[in-house]
């Protein structure tokens with residue numbers, strides 16, 4: 001059984017005060033939570049320290065939204081794995097489509113970051129997904145295959161066991177358009193098949209694959225109850241405690257066998 005995981009990608013939202021407000025609200029709402037699923041918050045860098053102290057003794061874990069592939073040195077504006085470890089981050093989102101689109105991150109760069117994250121004992125949440133043009137051209141499978149090969153290049157089975165893949169169709173991110181549960185499930189199945197071919201069936205079967213792209217309280221249950229969907233990477237709907245809690249609740253319900 002794969003344990004489901006909900007991660008909130010706050011992107012460039014919330015200053016320190018707003019971070020504290022949101023986390024305190026979530027803490028209050030999570031009082032009766034029985035740890036059925038994993039919850040990760042990924043605030044912007046300046047909020048990480050404060051977030052870490054606020055989530056102490058709660059089920060919430062901390063993640064960063066990006067990380068340098070370099071150890072240290074003259075890389076103005078970058079943040080290293082060591083810095084994030086010293087804060088107590090356990091997860092890091094890598095290769096988000098916004099990083100690929102606006103900051104020109106390639107599969108090769110993402111692969112270098114994944115290797116660095118694994119060396120530093122992070123759980124990388126590695127994002128892949130096709131654009132609208134690619135979907136309309138009928139080449140989604142080809143794009144996903146290329147991305148999976150690229151981001152997992154030279155990783156061992158033991159490495160792949162430690163990562164999370166987030167399938168995020170670019171056309172669904174922040175647009176309000178989401179993949180239907182069936183569309184998402186099909187791509188997740190392809191990802192699992194590819195990992196099974198490159199590594200082994202047991203590695204593929206234990207791989208956590210999240211869906212991301214306009215997940216909200218209305219569509220979360222249908223997406224999360226698909227057999228191949230093991231969680232969600234949530235952007236906009238992770239910015240209010242009400243919306244995020246509803247998604248966590250939907251995930252808990254979707255985790256109960258035979259729940260309908």
Ligand code: PGA
Nearest residue numbers: 173174213214234235236
């Ligand atoms: P969205 O973002 O939920 O706002 O579409 C998801 C993401 O970018 O991870």
